[in-house]
Amino acid sequence: MQVARKEMCSPLRTKAAWVRKEALRVHKVAQETRIASSLSCVEIFTALFYGHVLRFNPYDPAWEGRDRLIISKGHGAISLYPILADLGYFDRKELDRVCGEGTFLGGIPDPVIPGFETVNGSLGHGPGVGCGMAIALKRKGRSETVFVLVGDGELCEGSVWEAVMFASMHGLDNLVLIIDRNNVSMLDFCKNIIDLNPLEEKLRAFGWEVSSVDGHDPDDLALALSRLKGTQGNRPKALIADTIKGKGVPSLESDALSHIRNIRPEEVDSIIEAMR
Amino acid sequence: MSTMRDAFIEEVHARMGGDERIFFLSADFGSPRLDALRADFPGRFINVGIAEQNLVNVSTGLALEGFIVYAYAIAPFLTMRAYEQIRINLALQSQLKELNVNLIGVGAGMSYDVSGPTHHCLEDLSIMRALPNMTVFSPSDCNLVRKFVDYSIKVKSPKYLRFEGKPLPGIYADNIEKINIEDGFFELRKGGEICLVSTGYMTHKALKVAGALQWEGIDAGVVDIFLLRPFDPAALYSSLKDYRYIVTIEEGFIGKGGLDSIVASTLADNGFGGVIKRMGFADEYIFDIGGREYLHRLAGLGEEDISRSIKTILKVA
Structure with missing residues (x-):
């Protein structure tokens, strides 16, 4: 059943394929962007925004009823640009000007961009800030959920674990940590730098509810995220999304240095063509 | 003679009943006056543990949701352990979003004399005033400290309050009204x-x-x-x-x-x-x-x- 459904071309899979191509087009325009890191989380963003997971309002980005999404792996969020443009947060024409003079779409996003919640780009800040937001929402008696997206390489930052300890101590069941486990940090595979596996056991030992999912199946992601959003239980939740860094670009997928690789503009079109 | 921290905490405590926006966070650092505050407001007092980075990050999240936050720790650790958190989440972010976080650092200068150079705080004024959007307050007595409480609530931007560790006599008296x-x-x-x-x-x-x-x-x-x-x-x-x-x-x-x-x-x-x-x-x-x-x-x-x-x-x- 599972296999059969995956083979079907679901609306979310179609959307994710479109997001991947659009992210590559952004990279074609702006070579400074971190494309491999932005490709591993394409399905995560697709599930969040098109899979009825997040509550949001493109015409009032600061709407109090929105779910909060902190993209702690800030550099890896270029794939969110086409989604935000598609949803109406800003004009699609802006995608042709990423990193250009006078634009607001930089190589690493900032909250000058409608739809981005916090300043990121320096790693390890999102989980703690998310804890503060989650406590604030609880004290205000509000029902919104705080999602924080981190990379697995980012988990080496000590401040992440200060927040991990804090979240379980305070029973923040309105906090969902999504870990984009693409197994590659900047200079090497994570297992050759600081191997955090078995990560599930570590987080469970810290008092978190932990599950994992195929991070390139947007339907499974949407189901998992919706389930986590809807459940209470006095424990923060982590969803480990198993992904491939540089997903969709064969030359990046097995490269230990994919983080710092660029795809030359003239190559992008043929890569997109090969995806059809 | 009161310490600056007790004078300030007493005033914040007095406002917490009437102002539900106020949170007080500590990195496992106390004072006699803080015991009363945390007993009265267990829902809005949080001890984050010995974790200054998280102190600043959690304070940021609360402030982004509209709360007025006091974040309390030993001055050199607050400013220097968590400097990058302060820079990114408070100084930088407050240029784009309203954020009222008041960093209370206790142990200005040589307050902690015999504790040695880890506790001496001789760099904080230089590094904190280097940050755009950061208010840097260095009071000389408790009258100024008390006066700052209303300012800290009114001005919705990040602030560093550099407090003396030991009790000091008053300098300002009736003239505090004019200041x-x-x-x-x-x-x-x-x-x-x-x-x-x-x-x-x-x-x-x-x-x-x-x-x-x-x-x-x-x-x-x-x-x-x-x-x-x-x-x-x-x-x-x-x-x-x-x-x-x-x-x-x-x-x-x-x-x-x-x-x-x-x-x-x-x-x-x-x-x-x-x-x-x-x-x-x-x-x-x-x-x-x-x-x-x-x-x-x-x-x-x-x-x-x-x-x-x-x-x-x-x-x-």
């Missing part, structure tokens, strides 16, 4: 040719030195700077321009962007023609053990050292 925090400084004593400019604990010392010099016929002014950022250079210049000699005195490294550089650059930018003498700690850490005044004397910052320097400048020694 606006925004003014940033106050001329405590008008002098003749020479003026001492100081902040925090060193303002007490400057007043003592000025008092002693009076017996020797030297009439020294004293200006207390309590707000190091934001800062109005024109106002400070107009208070100092008629002096011929300016001596800055601080519990911080000199020549590194602290109080001395505020004063020196203000004077230089306005074409001051007089003499500027900077007094503070030299460019090295202090492993000597002893009380605060002993450490000051080793650094040439004892009252007599300062008096002697002044007389040398005035060529009356």
Whole structure:
């Protein structure tokens, strides 16, 4: 059943394929962007925004009823640009000007961009800030959920674990940590730098509810995220999304240095063509 | 005599009942007065543990949701362990979003004398005032500290409050009513040719030195700077321009962007023609053990050292 459904071309899979191509087009325009890191989380963003997971309002980005999404792996969020443009947060024409003079779409996003919640780009800040937001929402008696997206390489930052300890101590069941486990940090595979596996056991030992999912199946992601959003239980939740860094670009997928690789503009079109 | 932290916490505590927006966070650091606050408001007091980075990050999340946050820790650890969190989440982010986080650092300068160089706090003024959008408050007594509470609620931006660790006598009294925090400084004593400019604990010392010099016929002014950022250079210049000699005195490294550089650059930018003498700690850490005044004397910052320097400048020694 599972296999059969995956083979079907679901609306979310179609959307994710479109997001991947659009992210590559952004990279074609702006070579400074971190494309491999932005490709591993394409399905995560697709599930969040098109899979009825997040509550949001493109015409009032600061709407109090929105779910909060902190993209702690800030550099890896270029794939969110086409989604935000598609949803109406800003004009699609802006995608042709990423990193250009006078634009607001930089190589690493900032909250000058409608739809981005916090300043990121320096790693390890999102989980703690998310804890503060989650406590604030609880004290205000509000029902919104705080999602924080981190990379697995980012988990080496000590401040992440200060927040991990804090979240379980305070029973923040309105906090969902999504870990984009693409197994590659900047200079090497994570297992050759600081191997955090078995990560599930570590987080469970810290008092978190932990599950994992195929991070390139947007339907499974949407189901998992919706389930986590809807459940209470006095424990923060982590969803480990198993992904491939540089997903969709064969030359990046097995490269230990994919983080710092660029795809030359003239190559992008043929890569997109090969995806059809 | 109260400590600055107890005076401030008492005032914050008094407002928490009527203002549900106030949160008080500590990195496992206390005070007698804090025990009452946390007993009364367990839902809005959080001890994050010995985790200054998370203290700042959690404070940021609360403030982004509209709360007024006080984040309380030992000054060198708050400012230097968590400097990048302060820079990214508070200084940088507050340029785009309203954020009211008040970082309360206890242990200004050599407050924790015998605890040694890990606890000495001689860099904080330089590094905190380097941050755009950050207010830097360095009070010299509890009257200023109490006065700052309403300002801290009203002004919705990140602030660093540098508090003395030990109890200090009052400097301001009835005149506290006339003082606006925004003014940033106050001329405590008008002098003749020479003026001492100081902040925090060193303002007490400057007043003592000025008092002693009076017996020797030297009439020294004293200006207390309590707000190091934001800062109005024109106002400070107009208070100092008629002096011929300016001596800055601080519990911080000199020549590194602290109080001395505020004063020196203000004077230089306005074409001051007089003499500027900077007094503070030299460019090295202090492993000597002893009380605060002993450490000051080793650094040439004892009252007599300062008096002697002044007389040398005035060529009356």
